[in-house]
Amino acid sequence: EVQLVESGGGSVQPGGSLRLSCAASGFNFKKFWIHWVRQTPGKGLVWLSRIDGDGSTIRFVDSVMGRFSFSRDTAQNSVYVQMNSLREEDTAMYYCVRGGKYEWDAFDIWGQGTMVIVSS
């Protein structure tokens, strides 16, 4: 079964850090772009980043520049996001999402999400 499973979410105080992981299974991990998308409770979807098959190309939104870093371990079939200097507005469900061979391919497989709560 093609699957993405996120982990690492939780509650943290403002200024704190968390590391989210996404484990992939059931497909040739190295051939697909992987994206992170977040959704604030009751609100819409926001794309955060994409990383190519071998982890050599990473793109992300300006709002997380300098705070979030994205990486990929092809040996572990996993992608990660290290989130530092967390703000209350980072509170959201974080989804790991499979793209395609090309960075313009749509998101066909979504993980179940991992919740991050930033609150004092």
Add this chain to the structure above:
Amino acid sequence: QSALTQPPSASGSPGQSVSISCTGTSNDVGGYNHVSWYQQNPGRAPKLMIYDVTKRPSGVPDRFSGSKSGNTASLTVTGLQPEDEADYYCSSFAGENYPWVFGVGTKLTVL
């Protein structure tokens, strides 16, 4: 990059057709044929319904179709069924050095 514009709500009776619009700019929707649509039920992850403007993934009913004219894309659901009630989001590729953009979402109600 601003979010794509969608109506907050849409509705129709079972068996009817309904269309949801998604308006962007020439930098995203109008500039690329890489618009996709996602269905999200409460407490669930989104599900891909349409990609590359008009294409349907395997398993998605052919009641769902997509189109685009200029900077506006549309999702049409024909023969509405109760299980179609959900939130729908559009999304567009906006170039290699730019983020993907999502629409603000439309709540579809089947009356």
